[in-house]
Amino acid sequence: MKILVCISQVPDTTTKIILKDNDTAINSQGTTYIINPYDEWYALVRAIELKESGIATEIHLVTVGKADIEPVIRKALALGGDEAIRIDAESIDPYQTAVYIADYTKSAGYDLVLCGKESIDYNNGTTGVLLAELLDMDYIGFATSVKIEGNVAIVNREIEGGEETDSCNLPVVIACQKGVAEARIPNMRGIMAARTRPLKVIAPSAITPLTAILSYELPPAKAGVKLVSADNMDELVALLHTEAKSI
Amino acid sequence: MSVIVLVEHTGGNIKKKSFEAVQYAAQIAQQTATTVTAVVLGSIADAEMEALGNYGASKVIHIADNRLDELHARAYTTALVNIARAEDSKIIITLYDINGRAVAPRVAAQLKAGIVAGALSYPNLEKGFAIKKSVFSGKAFAWVNVLSDVKVIMLMPNTFQLSKTDGKATIEKQDISFSEKDFGIKVTAVNKVTGEIALTDATLVVSGGRGMKGPENWGLIEDLAKELGAATACSRPVADTHWRPHHEHVGQTGGTIRPDLYIAVGISGAIQHLAGVNGSKTIVVINSDPEAPFFKAANYGVVGDAMAVLPKLTAAVKKFKEQHH
Numbered sequence: 001m002k003i004l005v006c007i008s009q010v011p012d013t014t015t016k017i018i019l020k021d022n023d024t025a026i027n028s029q030g031t032t033y034i035i036n037p038y039d040e041w042y043a044l045v046r047a048i049e050l051k052e053s054g055i056a057t058e059i060h061l062v063t064v065g066k067a068d069i070e071p072v073i074r075k076a077l078a079l080g081g082d083e084a085i086r087i088d089a090e091s092i093d094p095y096q097t098a099v100y101i102a103d104y105t106k107s108a109g110y111d112l113v114l115c116g117k118e119s120i121d122y123n124n125g126t127t128g129v130l131l132a133e134l135l136d137m138d139y140i141g142f143a144t145s146v147k148i149e150g151n152v153a154i155v156n157r158e159i160e161g162g163e164e165t166d167s168c169n170l171p172v173v174i175a176c177q178k179g180v181a182e183a184r185i186p187n188m189r190g191i192m193a194a195r196t197r198p199l200k201v202i203a204p205s206a207i208t209p210l211t212a213i214l215s216y217e218l219p220p221a222k223a224g225v226k227l228v229s230a231d232n233m234d235e236l237v238a239l240l241h242t243e244a245k246s247i
Numbered sequence: 248m249s250v251i252v253l254v255e256h257t258g259g260n261i262k263k264k265s266f267e268a269v270q271y272a273a274q275i276a277q278q279t280a281t282t283v284t285a286v287v288l289g290s291i292a293d294a295e296m297e298a299l300g301n302y303g304a305s306k307v308i309h310i311a312d313n314r315l316d317e318l319h320a321r322a323y324t325t326a327l328v329n330i331a332r333a334e335d336s337k338i339i340i341t342l343y344d345i346n347g348r349a350v351a352p353r354v355a356a357q358l359k360a361g362i363v364a365g366a367l368s369y370p371n372l373e374k375g376f377a378i379k380k381s382v383f384s385g386k387a388f389a390w391v392n393v394l395s396d397v398k399v400i401m402l403m404p405n406t407f408q409l410s411k412t413d414g415k416a417t418i419e420k421q422d423i424s425f426s427e428k429d430f431g432i433k434v435t436a437v438n439k440v441t442g443e444i445a446l447t448d449a450t451l452v453v454s455g456g457r458g459m460k461g462p463e464n465w466g467l468i469e470d471l472a473k474e475l476g477a478a479t480a481c482s483r484p485v486a487d488t489h490w491r492p493h494h495e496h497v498g499q500t501g502g503t504i505r506p507d508l509y510i511a512v513g514i515s516g517a518i519q520h521l522a523g524v525n526g527s528k529t530i531v532v533i534n535s536d537p538e539a540p541f542f543k544a545a546n547y548g549v550v551g552d553a554m555a556v557l558p559k560l561t562a563a564v565k566k567f568k569e570q571h572h
């Protein structure tokens with residue numbers, strides 16, 4: 001069984017967002033980039049587990065981005081993964097990004113495509129579903145566990161107000177979140193091995209974006225906290241009622 | 248040309264956030280000089296659907312096929328795409344929630360539509376078709392301009408106040424023929440959380456962190472939540488050490504919530520925690536350390552020992568409720 005894991009690079013979770021060029025862009029100077037946590041901790045690690053248990057034979061990683069994201073892909077390869085594919089384009093619009101990946105994936109014969117539930121930069125959570133639609137595959141989102149039995153994926157997933165268990169024939173796209181696997185740290189052997197694993201660069205297909213970001217805004221600064229004495233909880237409740245209007 | 252909106256219901260009761268989506272669609276319909284067609288799938292009574300008129304739908308299309316009682320994203324997509332084509336709709340709206348997120352991107356791919364995931368504003372038509380959404384887990388907002396002719400918008404729940412009108416909707420029954428692959432995913436077990444308030448839908452949330460010391464003290468959190476009618480949440484270490492179930496974990500790697508009120512007890516306010524809760528309208532922080540970073544993100548703060556403060560707050564809420572009934 002061949003698994004494809006979609007990897008996105010995002011600014012480290014503690015990055016302070018600074019705007020530039022009249023608020024039309026994010027200043028990325030000094031920003032450290034990491035593998036999107038959902039892609040790494042859940043999707044990639046689960047793929048590695050499936051290979052370790054003999055169910056998967058090969059793991060490929062795919063990413064859309066320019067050459068500057070290669071360190072992040074090398075790190076993903078160091079965790080596990082036999083080969084990486086970088087589609088040489090800026091990822092700006094969800095549809096365009098998904099088409100890039102779909103066009104590569106169509107002829108590559110993967111049985112299982114894993115991705116994270118969303119990337120923590122643009123928080124869209126659309127790549128996996130779009131990919132499934134473009135590839136005419138089923139999609140299971142918000143997965144909390146992924147098992148493979150023969151030609152069938154057995155998936156626990158969050159639903160509105162609870163959880164359910166689904167079963168679905170391969171191939172399928174599954175978007176992973178907490179529960180699917182536990183985070184791992186790459187070891188020295190993996191890091192060394194990753195250096196020699198193939199990282200293929202392919203040209204993107206010609207497709208125009210359907211959205212564009214016009215500008216950014218930072219949230220207004222909080223007015224400052226109003227402290228209430230621990231002995232005066234009636235006052236807090238009154239404030240929540242009359243001032244905040246939340247109760 | 249109508250604006251299409253997907254309506255969600257649980258067991259025949261329309262969700263509040265779906266009324267919000269219909270109202271949102273109505274505002275956009277007004278901006279673009281058209282009307283709203285609400286799409287309801289599965290088993291539900293006409294009387295319940297009539298209420299959609301009160302929030303601005305002029306037509307309801309009901310597909311009663313009971314296979315649609317559960318989320319089958321491809322079948323939902325087939326329904327929406329069929330209706331959108333028949334109505335020549337340019338704008339399709341769902342919620343930015345588990346169901347909407349499984350359906351809207353498929354609809355968008357079929358209609359070659361640009362997507363806004365998690366809309367926080369109406370479209371600004373002067374700038375094109377620009378909609379505000381949260382990015383970098385609440386650390387910034389982006390104005391996303393949709394360039395395509397057809398547009399798909401997923402509305403962030405709990406963004407707009409509901410206001411009821413006396414509008415009326417006509418209900419139209421439709422049959423759509425689905426294909427086998429629309430039901431390719433088999434649901435083998437369902438475990439609905441009952442009794443509790445679902446965290447993602449809750450308008451009030453009480454959340455505990457490591458400062459609660461241990462699971463034995465969670466009764467204090469639950470008492471306050473019960474008194475308020477709130478859902479409960481927790482920080483990541485609390486879920487990781489199994490003091491609380493994983494679905495309560497909020498933050499960068501857990502759930503994202505946007506309640507009207509978030510009460511954080513014994514949580515330090517790490518940036519990864521804030522990422523999941525900074526969309527809350529009002530934040531109350533209870534922490535024994537006056538230097539805890541969370542106070543900087545809070546509207547109201549109480550410096551004190553949670554074990555002492557919580558019972559007092561619960562009692563004050565109880566007293567308030569008795570006076571306001």
Ligand SMILES: Cc1cc2nc3c(=O)[nH]c(=O)nc-3n(C[C@H](O)[C@H](O)[C@H](O)COP(=O)(O)OP(=O)(O)OC[C@H]3O[C@@H](n4cnc5c(N)ncnc54)[C@H](O)[C@@H]3O)c2cc1C
Pocket residue numbers: 013037455456457458459481482483484485496497498499500501512513514515516517518519520523533534535536539551552553554
């Ligand atoms: C990539 C990454 C992702 C992460 N994702 C998440 C996430 O999704 N969600 C998340 O929550 N964290 C996440 N974290 C962890 C995060 O950085 C913090 O470590 C975590 O939020 C801390 O949890 P806490 O506030 O409960 O505990 P602590 O940081 O230990 O804070 C406990 C607080 O309780 C207070 N306290 C102690 N005793 C009392 C008392 N008696 N009464 C009142 N207050 C008291 C203390 O003053 C302190 O402020 C992530 C970290 C990383 C690196």
